[in-house]
Each structure stands twice: as C-alpha cells, then as structure tokens.
Amino acid sequence: DQQVKQNSPSLSVQEGRISILNCDYTNSMFDYFLWYKKYPAEGPTFLISISSIKDKNEDGRFTVFLNKSAKHLSLHIVPSQPGDSAVYFCAASPMYSGGGADGLTFGKGTHLIIQP
Amino acid sequence: NAGVTQTPKFRILKIGQSMTLQCTQDMNHNYMYWYRQDPGMGLKLIYYSVGAGITDKGEVPNGYNVSRSTTEDFPLRLELAAPSQTSVYFCASWDWRTEAFFGQGTRLTVV
Numbered sequence: 001d002q003q004v005k006q007n008s009p010s011l012s013v014q015e016g017r018i019s020i021l022n023c024d025y026t027n028s029m030f031d032y033f034l035w036y037k038k039y040p041a042e043g044p045t046f047l048i049s050i051s052s053i054k055d056k057n058e059d060g061r062f063t064v065f066l067n068k069s070a071k072h073l074s075l076h077i078v079p080s081q082p083g084d085s086a087v088y089f090c091a092a093s094p095m096y097s098g099g100g101a102d103g104l105t106f107g108k109g110t111h112l113i114i115q116p
Numbered sequence: 117n118a119g120v121t122q123t124p125k126f127r128i129l130k131i132g133q134s135m136t137l138q139c140t141q142d143m144n145h146n147y148m149y150w151y152r153q154d155p156g157m158g159l160k161l162i163y164y165s166v167g168a169g170i171t172d173k174g175e176v177p178n179g180y181n182v183s184r185s186t187t188e189d190f191p192l193r194l195e196l197a198a199p200s201q202t203s204v205y206f207c208a209s210w211d212w213r214t215e216a217f218f219g220q221g222t223r224l225t226v227v
Binding site for chain 2 (some may be wrong): 034090104107
C-alpha cells in the first residue's frame, strides 16, 4: 500500500510558465515533507521541505504548499526553466522518531519536462 | 564535507556471483537507507538502519543483506546475483528533521 502517491508519472510545461507537481499521502502520522530533484545518472538532491505547522514554504522559484486536511502537498515552480527538467520525488516522515519505522517514505516520482 | 559516498559507480555481475556495495557517510547521521530504482519506477526501500548495530527490512529485502557496525558505514551485500537485481542502487543518510543526503548511485547489471 503506497503511503505517498505521485499520480502523474510525467508533466510537460512550457518554459516561463508555472509547473505544479502534486503529492498525496495516506498516513496521518506524517508531519514533515520534502521534495527531491533527480537528474539522470545522479542521486536525488534535496529541494525544499515543509513541516505540518506551516501550510506554505518558499525558496526562490520554488514553493511548497501543504493541505493537511486533504493530505495533499504540491510543489510550484515559477517561472519554469529548462534546467528544471528532472524527476521530482515527494517524501514524508512521521512526527516522532521510530514511529514510522523506516523514517522517510518516497513517492514514485514525476518526470517534469520543460519545453522551450 | 563528502556527504554520502557510494562505490562502485558501475558493476556487471554474472548470475550467481556476489558483491558488496559500499556506502559511507561523514555527517554522523543515525538513519541510513538502501534504495533501488528500476527503469521508470520510483525508489524502493531495500533495507534501512536507525543506528549502529540496528538494521531492518524495507519493501524489497529478498536477495540482499546489510550490516551496520559503525555509524559511518552501511554496506549492502548481494549473495547470489539474479537478473531481477539489475537496477540502480542509492544509499542515503538522514537525521531527524533534516534533509536526506543521497549517494551518486551504483548501476548494477546482472547477466
């Protein structure tokens, strides 16, 4: 049973427009969420995170929104640039150490393609 | 600050051979993970460790073994390689309420 779901395997967005990547989770114990970016032949790298005490966190062109009641988070990239083309993973962890046993749970990823 | 170091980067194994994928982190993180990523798929957790001497199975542990004798090292052992283990393997380390750091990956082909 997938606890973190990214239902769009791929997303194509025109350069300069907004990219919105979505992530849903089912475990109500999750309270810390992260986004990772992965280029081919490289390991994932951290992008941005959000704690459940917030509903929004911004870092430059990247903003993560959290809707706890809907168990949904989204990553907004504005404006989208060619270098943003990558696979984006959503990850979640529970509110207390050991409660989620394996710590971080990842979604399957969304392949974002920025078209010129 | 090296972060998470994985070796080797590439390896070709014959069916039935064994090998160990090495993973070292220098951030004193308690949590370490091994994932595999198959083509077009997400990250699947193989094994994880919450500290030296403590390991546990993840989603896809069959065919693998791990040990955690020190905080820094978390090697992954493949005993009898099978074609189904052809994948890219990532090691990661993490500590509470921080970001996880990933190694560069090991691309393994079993023929």
